[in-house]
Amino acid sequence: MKRKSFAAVTSQQVAQLAGVSQSAVSRSFTPGASISPATREKVLKAARELGYRPNAIARSLNTARSRIIGVVVSYFENQFYPQVLETLARKLDTLNYHLLLFVGDRDGNVDRIFDQIMQYRVDGIVLASVSLSLDLSEECLAAGIPVVLFNRSEESGMASSVNSNNEAAARQIAEFFVAAEHQRYAYVGGVADSSVNIARQRGYLAALHEHGIDDVRVVNGDYETQQTIRAAYSLFSTGPVPDAIFVANDHMALTVMDVARYEFGLHIPETLSVIGYDDTGPSGWPSYALTSVSQPVQEMVDAAVELLMKQIESGTIEPEQIIVPGILVVRHSTRRPRNGVIEKEGVSLFQPQEVK
């Protein structure tokens, strides 16, 4: 089984076989181009015979559109992102766009891979859990390449972003804990200066403050398992054990639950309530049944792609910040408040009467 690789079939060869010009072939494969059904048939027949497929690379070169979206993800352990990736790939596929995947550094910086992305002349960029330096934002803007930050935002407003309402949802988490009459509050954060962490922490602390609660222990898990384990240890081994912990995302929250149960023998939710953020796969598994804010992946992806498409088609970049509401899904990792939890389509949600 040995064979030299052959050059692929070109439109020229198809044209020859079909007895038409090369441009007729091109037109036969361009939706909406002016070509007679008869010619088109001849061309398609010849193409089929030769196994011809238009060369997307060549097309890209003179349309100046690659139909490729560069996507950077740096946090695969958090199931939320694979889910985003899958949804995004499917969505782009329906629009006949394609997804060039890059893996970001651990620290969530893209500068190193930015060159690579730009060399492929992508039509747009999605950064999931990754930030873009100001320089690069400017460069994209100058180059006319739309960028969407996914689950992250930046202050400059030079790039678009799609997020859930982190701060409001975090406030609701605080309200939930308070309604269930918890006493000792804690927060396990992610990378301290990530926009999402900042918003969630701020909302949580602010709402607690409004209830006169200012003694909140804050530790940091850095979105990373080992660090989260350390954070959880410090939380449980010194001082009074908290009975209400909001963890900045589910991935860390599950780790916190495991440490609480298996290292410290704590009972959830009897002595300790835990809430996460993302509502991703394992959170719904009965072993965890984690109360969590559900980020609507499909809506967020749709919004991101729509933003991208609008900017690509118009050739104009007008950054927009989109906020999609998340919902607090109540499961069994938390003590329940007497009021405010409602049942809807088989899941329990927290919706207190008074809207903030």
Added chain:
Amino acid sequence: MKRKSFAAVTSQQVAQLAGVSQSAVSRSFTPGASISPATREKVLKAARELGYRPNAIARSLNTARSRIIGVVVSYFENQFYPQVLETLARKLDTLNYHLLLFVGDRDGNVDRIFDQIMQYRVDGIVLASVSLSLDLSEECLAAGIPVVLFNRSEESGMASSVNSNNEAAARQIAEFFVAAEHQRYAYVGGVADSSVNIARQRGYLAALHEHGIDDVRVVNGDYETQQTIRAAYSLFSTGPVPDAIFVANDHMALTVMDVARYEFGLHIPETLSVIGYDDTGPSGWPSYALTSVSQPVQEMVDAAVELLMKQIESGTIEPEQIIVPGILVVRHSTRRPRNGVIEKEGVSLFQPQEVK
């Protein structure tokens, strides 16, 4: 904030600014090309000033090498695949290749997206948990595009593949169960005709058979959560409850554990031992502590990429089937045999004396 998108900088513009020919610019960006350091400096300076980046699309067009590898994944819920994807993307990046991601259909068929892949003139294809029809295999072979099946194989031998030693590992699982004196055996399979499922089931049943055990209940979870739940129900609600279950992958095994514990109140491992395959993230979490065959993702990815590179560089396709050994990692979802479990670098492995 509104700006028209501008055409990107071209090598022609850089040449003009540097006062050299356009080909000098090209050579400056081609490693190993014959160019004097002086000229190169001038060019790089001009390039920096203009923010020039070589256009990979244009380059691809006349080198007939896209430096893009098409990757198809269809099973994101199984953490194993995101992990593979991340590892693969990092590996390709170090070789200056790029990853065009496609999502396969639920049924693991790629025919629909095959056109898309081929249009981008990828230099190679990785199919993870996805099969390729014979027609398409032939087409790739004819087009000189190397294909590697990852965690799947096919009989025709027209495509390369990388797998762990499914059958041998499955035999070892049987030996493990038998050594711990289990009585009632079961197997929860994946998609019935997937190569991996066939090999695992065959190895497991064959080894049990050699021990005189032929009464093994076989149900099917289809690699899919809902179906796995149904399979587990049927396993636990009719006939005597098995005390030894091998589940074809971890993703399904965790579901089986949850159903056993939370729907049927069964105790693991006291009344029931469960073993999975993949040893992916959640399996190591203390809530599950699933005994599982560890697939060495890094080695498997390295092997896949190496295969690809060899074929790309030689321009010759010689399919190879690579088998990477997996290791049975023993945790707490199983009763332990008296002998054969050894400790190594902090993990417990099963390595019976007699090698089969």
Added chain:
DNA sequence: GTGAAAGCGCTAACAC
């Protein structure tokens, strides 16, 4: 070592 020139496979005016 360097520039001129051809051409990779295609799209998009432009005439007819």
Added chain:
DNA sequence: GTGTTAGCGCTTTCAC
């Protein structure tokens, strides 16, 4: 509706 032609931005001979 169709063929002719001129590029898209680059790499790669080929002379010099």
